[in-house]
Amino acid sequence: xxxxxxxxxxxxxxxxxxxxxxxxxxxxxxxxxxxxxxxxxxxxxxxxxxxxxxxxxxxxxxxxxxxxxxxxxxxxxxxxxxxxxxxxxxxxxxxxxxxxxxxxxxxxxxxxxxxxxxxxxxxxxxxxxxxxxxxxxxxxxxxxxxxxxxxxxxxxxxxxxxxxxxxxxxxxxxxxxxxxxxxxxxxxxxxxxxxxxxxxxxxxxxxxxxxxxxxxxxxxxxxxxxxxxxxxxxxxxxxxxxxxxxxxxxxxxxxxxxxxxxxxxxxxxxxxxxxxxxxxxxxxxxxxxxxxxxxxxxxxxxxxxxxxxxxxxxxxxxxxxxxxxxxxxxxxxxxxxxxxxxxxxxxxxxxxxxxxxxxxxxxxxxxxxxxxxxxxxxxxxxxxxxxxxxxxxxxxxxxxxxxxxxxxxxxxxxxxxxxxxxxxxxxxxxxxxxxxxxxxxxxxxxxxxxxxxxxxxxxxxxxxxxxxxxxxxxxxxxxxxxxxxxxxxxxxxxxxxxxxxxxxxxxxxxxxxxxxxxxxxxxxxxxxxxxxxxxxxxxx
Numbered sequence: 060x061x062x063x064x065x066x067x068x069x070x071x072x073x074x075x076x077x078x079x080x081x082x083x084x085x086x087x088x089x090x091x092x093x094x095x096x097x098x099x100x101x102x103x104x105x106x107x108x109x110x111x112x113x114x115x116x117x118x119x120x121x122x123x124x125x126x127x128x129x130x131x132x133x134x135x136x137x138x139x140x141x142x143x144x145x146x147x148x149x150x151x152x153x154x155x156x157x158x159x160x161x162x163x164x165x166x167x168x169x170x171x172x173x174x175x176x177x178x179x180x181x182x183x184x185x186x187x188x189x190x191x192x193x194x195x196x197x198x199x200x201x202x203x204x205x206x207x208x209x210x211x212x213x214x215x216x217x218x219x220x221x222x223x224x225x226x227x228x229x230x231x232x233x234x235x236x237x238x239x240x241x242x243x244x245x246x247x248x249x250x251x252x253x254x255x256x257x258x259x260x261x262x263x264x265x266x267x268x269x270x271x272x273x274x275x276x277x278x279x280x281x282x283x284x285x286x287x288x289x290x291x292x293x294x295x296x297x298x299x300x301x302x303x304x305x306x307x308x309x310x311x312x313x314x315x316x317x318x319x320x321x322x323x324x325x326x327x328x329x330x331x332x333x334x335x336x337x338x339x340x341x342x343x344x345x346x347x348x349x350x351x352x353x354x355x356x357x358x359x360x361x362x363x364x365x366x367x368x369x370x371x372x373x374x375x376x377x378x379x380x381x382x383x384x385x386x387x388x389x390x391x392x393x394x395x396x397x398x399x400x401x402x403x404x405x406x407x408x409x410x411x412x413x414x415x416x417x418x419x420x421x422x423x424x425x426x427x428x429x430x431x432x433x434x435x436x437x438x439x440x441x442x443x444x445x446x447x448x449x450x451x452x453x454x455x456x457x458x459x460x461x462x463x464x465x466x467x468x469x470x471x472x473x474x475x476x477x478x479x480x481x482x483x484x485x486x487x488x489x490x491x492x493x494x495x496x497x498x499x500x501x502x503x504x505x506x507x508x509x510x511x512x513x514x515x516x517x518x519x520x521x522x523x524x525x526x527x528x529x530x531x532x533x534x535x536x537x538x539x540x541x542x543x544x545x546x547x548x549x550x551x552x553x554x555x556x557x558x559x560x561x562x563x564x565x566x567x568x569x570x571x572x573x574x575x576x577x578x579x580x581x582x583x584x585x586x587x588x589x590x591x592x593x594x595x596x597x598x599x
Contacts, residue, residue: 086133102202139226139475180208219478272309
């Protein structure tokens with residue numbers, strides 16, 4: 060490695076004094092003007108990772124649902140999955156290294172991860188629509204070139220599209236063509252095949268209003284429009300021409316505030332959905348005739364998909380293992396409904412997409428969604444091979460037809476990561492095939508009233524949890540206090556967990572009425588404040 064060239068390049072991307080960042084589930088995120096050195100160094104790291112695994116690595120410049128002034132960067136591993144945990148550590152070390160230590164840190168990474176610097180490196184780059192993204196992705200390129208790597212810049216893409224491209228490239232096209240056209244063609248072909256079999260009732264079924272959070276989703280949906288069948292009429296709102304990215308709109312806004320986004324005119328019983336800023340999350344919603352707002356979140360999306368897949372799997376009569384993976388934030392009603400009515404095993408894991416994805420890989424069919432609308436379905440290699448074989452060769456009509464629907468589902472779902480466009484098409488296909496209205500879907504089960512709160516603490520590390528974050532181990536006495544409070548209310552549960560990014564403790568409570576959920580959340584927040592070193596005034 061040419062240390063003079065590294066010095067020179069790095070000097071063009073200086074690190075601000077005293078800035079320390081941590082690579083988390085969503086990579087790095089900060090104010091855009093503080094990220095230049097980080098993205099340059101992630102260009103270096105992507106080249107190193109590519110040399111280490113002899114495969115193409117992805118780099119996405121985005122801060123998802125954060126305000127427009129922020130930006131961020133995350134790396135994508137060879138099969139479109141998230142960066143390996145050991146390399147998250149390297150990312151943090153490299154981002155925080157002082158200028159004069161850079162060479163040393165790179166050498167240490169090469170040694171620990173057995174990187175041969177003489178190997179080739181290949182990196183795919185994508186970015187969202189933030190004003191700062193173009194310049195930052197140029198800094199990524201500087202980093203890649205500094206270590207002699209090759210790159211392909213896809214320019215403006217959704218985060219899941221970049222994950223998809225990386226997977227296509229590293230499976231030698233087995234997963235699909237690593238082009239935008241390839242993505243649109245694969246998804247639309249599967250969607251058309253599915254829709255063909257639906258006897259959808261009435262025109263209104265096919266209208267869908269989509270809030271694109273003034274982000275990249277609008278651009279990509281517009282590009283994809285020509286590929287859609289006539290029956291599907293999508294109306295794009297918040298397309299980025301009028302307002303700022305994520306401002307009073309997008310999936311995160313709708314989920315947190317439990318109300319419709321600005322910039323979208325809702326008529327009673329109209330089906331609407333929202334993407335987030337980089338189009339990897341989706342939530343649905345509608346307004347009833349009385350004007351009440353109804354949110355259909357990730358839990359209900361997972362339930363709809365699970366019901367549909369379970370029926371198909373029963374028809375193909377194979378012994379496939381299916382499960383749903385949730386986090387502690389999943390509404391208790393959804394868990395009960397899936398286990399007792401749909402009769403699908405449900406597993407609870409720690410918060411964070413990587414934990415859900417990892418667990419879902421243990422099954423032939425693993426459905427995972429976070430309540431915030433990020434999720435997908437994974438099919439095991441064996442299950443996929445068997446389904447494709449049945450779709451081609453099975454003599455029994457019912458079995459073969461069910462296998463064909465499953466095969467199209469496999470092609471329509473982006474298995475690398477949650478993808479708002481793909482998830483939207485999956486949901487639209489299922490609603491059409493089952494002849495369900497948005498109200499009927501919503502009525503599958505009723506969510507238990509719940510409340511999310513947060514308490515500021517001096518040090519979030521005083522809280523340690525177990526049982527997929529559902530029980531607190533420290534500080535002493537806190538879990539006993541929560542257990543006693545929960546006993547006071549019907550159908551109730553509550554848990555606390557430290558934030559991954561700031562010194563706050565997050566509190567979730569649910570109960571039989573909104574009043575009781577609020578009271579429980581408040582009482583638990585007081586317990587946290589007193590036992591875990593609360594800061595400022597006690598919760599009101």
